[in-house]
Amino acid sequence: MTVMTPVLEISGLGKTYKSGHVALSAVDLTINKGEIFALLGPNGAGKTTLISIVCGIVTASSGTVTVAGHDHGRDYRAARTMIGLVPQELHTDAFETVMATVSFSRGLFGKPRDPAFIEQLLRDLSLWDKRGSKIMELSGGMKRRVMIAKALSHEPEILFLDEPTAGVDVELRRDMWNMVRSLRERGVTIILTTHYIEEAEEMADRVGVISKGRLILVEEKNALIKKMGRKTLTLNLAEPLGAVPEELAQWKVELAAEGHELVYEFDSQAEATGVPSLLRRMSDLGIQFKDLNTKQSSLEDIFVGLVHESGAAQEQAA
Amino acid sequence: MISNIRGIRAIYLFEMARFGRTFWTSLMLPVITTALYFVVFGSAIGSRMNEVSNVPYGAFIVPGLMMLTMFTESISNSSFGIYMPKWTGTIYEMLSAPMSPLELLIAYVGAAATKSVIIGSIIFATAHLFVDVQVAHPLLMAAFMVLMAVTFCLFGFIIGIWAQSFEQLQVIPMLVIYPLTFLGGAFYSLDMLPAAWRTVTLFNPVVYLISGFRWTFFGQGDVGIGVSMSAVALFLALCLGVIFWMFRTGYRLKN
Structure with missing residues (x-):
């Protein structure tokens, strides 16, 4: 334009x-x-x-x-x-x-x-x-x-x-x-x-x-x-985990698919996304993965998030 | 206030086309009704009646008959015209168009009044098949007819905006206007009533309208032509006032 x-x-x-x-x-x-x-x-x-x-x-x-x-x-x-x-x-x-x-x-x-x-x-x-x-x-x-x-x-x-x-x-x-x-x-x-x-x-x-x-x-x-786009990194683990190891707690990762997947959500615009350090730490711990993918959140995800946030804010104000 | 002539024409022609779709019913209905009235009142009963104020009874009922049909037709056509877009939702287009309220009014009321005048003329022509009617003041008679059509179409427009159901649309013309007209001297002169009833009848506003119209035919009415004209002017002003208020406030047109 x-x-x-x-x-x-x-x-x-x-x-x-x-x-x-x-x-x-x-x-x-x-x-x-x-x-x-x-x-x-x-x-x-x-x-x-x-x-x-x-x-x-x-x-x-x-x-x-x-x-x-x-x-x-x-x-x-x-x-x-x-x-x-x-x-x-x-x-x-x-x-x-x-x-x-x-x-x-x-x-x-x-x-x-x-x-x-x-x-x-x-x-x-x-x-x-x-x-x-x-x-x-x-x-x-x-x-x-x-x-x-x-x-x-x-x-x-x-x-x-x-x-x-x-x-x-x-x-x-x-x-x-x-x-x-x-x-x-x-x-x-x-x-x-x-x-x-x-x-x-x-x-x-x-x-x-x-x-x-x-x-x-x-x-x-x-x-x-x-700006609002958050990315999700999903790691398919070679061996399922029973719980998130304490050493990975600072990344706030979550387990999915009965321990076969490790999910990490991050801000793709941030200077330090935390991805390289997470992968390094995992390799230190000997947690191996077969595959990985990242997904950009869509407008729909953003939209739903926004509407929920504004709803919650208004309820708090009321 | 009036600049969108094309818009007025579009709605006017749309409304006339709507009437055109029911052309034969619209045409035949007044012809048949008039014929029926003349058979019953003119021939069957009228032959046993004397002249009313020196006018043969058959001719005497012509103005009343025209007014009776024109009142109800004006109200129902005009109210239906503005109610339909409200009901189907197509009113959105009129409201979003560059049309002033006055332009909308001219278009809808103009079309409905045109139809009423046509119907009135058809009744007048049909009446000639049965009786000999002389009109004393043809120009005034035509003017009165147009004025009545416009006034009652304005009244119908108000009802159309006010109504929120088809039932409400019918209530006023059927339950108020028709009886008032019937009792307003459409078929008799007030002189024929006992004194007490005559006084009661004088509270019926329609009496003044019919009397005025009859005056244009025979040069005489139940009340003076001046009184009739004042009543018409008052009714017209009242309708315009209500419509002005409706448009200002957006009453039942806009939220």
Whole structure:
């Protein structure tokens, strides 16, 4: 990425529902033009509330949202024109045809008719052959494509995808990611929520983790993996051990597979990982191993760890 | 406040297309109902009735009949129009679109009112097959019809936003508006009632609306045209006020 231009600035955003449920509290987030941002979090963490506020569907209790310099309250027309939303649920007009509903969305966002653009859009999403079909006749996957076509019909510069691949078959998932890539090439900013963490790992430039309404972390994905990344060294022992020898206690190693494996977890970024000294000490003790492997922790491991940590911290505070 | 004309047109045409899908039912229903009313009230009963205020009974019931159908149609079409997106969830798109509340209102109420005026006109045309109706003030009559359609569509819009079930959607038009209209002088003149009932009837707001519409036909009504116009203006203002409040607070539209 060249120059970072913020396209979406969220500041101090909070949402407390009438029931007293705090869905979001003091969220600050800046999204840069052209990036793919993945918002991760367990169900009920506030992902959809955050998206709904930015898109104008839910009213915030506090805070501001600015879309390319336009306040999304005062200057909502300019702000909303730039945004396309694919919601999580398949909300469609059953009796409308694919063509009619996609053209409707374009009109709704104030864009002039452009049959050539709509045709290309439907072709890109493999919907062209179905353009005359009523939505109720389509499969779930096809309906999902229609939702995407509607969101893209007014050529938005920011696209929100709320759980885009939940309940979607492999083919559509692949098509969807191809589409996301080509949109990014055209400079469209994409913000997606997912709990398929491997998708965030594969696609996103940056990752945000949200838990219980708080944005607990925003980080470049690679930096995150590097920074938080812990590695595990597993040694397959030649002879099983009954217990960890006292001489190895300082490495906090653990036995696994009924004493056949010795597991050592370490920080791969630390100056002294402790690996060479551990191996030397083992050789001094005459503990032999047949094989060894190291494994980098995935985004998923990091994510689960973070959410647990934040949960525990909040409980302590309470 | 109004700049997204394309957005208004998109919703208006969407709603008109929805009516178009049930075109024949929408068309035949008022024709058949009107014919039935004329057979029963016009021919069977009307032939035994004298003129009401110098107007033959058959002609006398035309304005009331038009209003009765237009009130209920306006409310049900308009409330259904805004309730459906809420129910199916497609409302997300209207809320996330660059549309002002006023634009949404114009689109939905405009479409529903158009349909009501069409239905009113069909009843008027059908009535001509049965009786000879002369309209004393055609322009005022047309204006009154449009005004009534818009007002009751606004009322329907409020119900559509308020309703949280299909049952609630039906309650007001069926249990409140229909009886009030029926008892509001749709088929009789207030002079025909005993004095005590006449006083009670004057608390029915629909009386003033029907009376005003009848005035545009025959130059006379149960109450003066000025009183009727004030009642219409009041009802219109009330509906607009409630809608303004709903949009400001996001009542049952936004969390």
